[in-house]
Amino acid sequence: MSLARAVYSNCDICLLDDPLSAVDxxxxxxxxSNVINGLLRKKAVLFVTNQPQYLSKCDRxxxx
Structure with a gap:
């Protein structure tokens, strides 16, 4: 739900604290791929995670 709110809030900066921890x-x-690197691609996204498989897809x- 919080990820959906971030997409539809039309904010310039999105703070995502481990949004993928509850999914497989x-x-x-x-x-x-579709939301964070897709729909939010023109936004500044602070993505906090403990899942290293996503790090290669991040800019910094x-x-x-």
Missing amino acids: EYVGNRLF IIYV
Whole structure:
């Protein structure tokens, strides 16, 4: 739900705190490709995750 709100809020900056943690790998990959790298591609997205498979698809990475 929070990912859908981020898409439809029409904000310039989206803060996504581990939005794919509750879905399986297939659904997560589809959501990442279609929503985060698709619908939100013109937005600034701060994507927090503990799933390293998405890091190669990010522009910048900050390890904490």
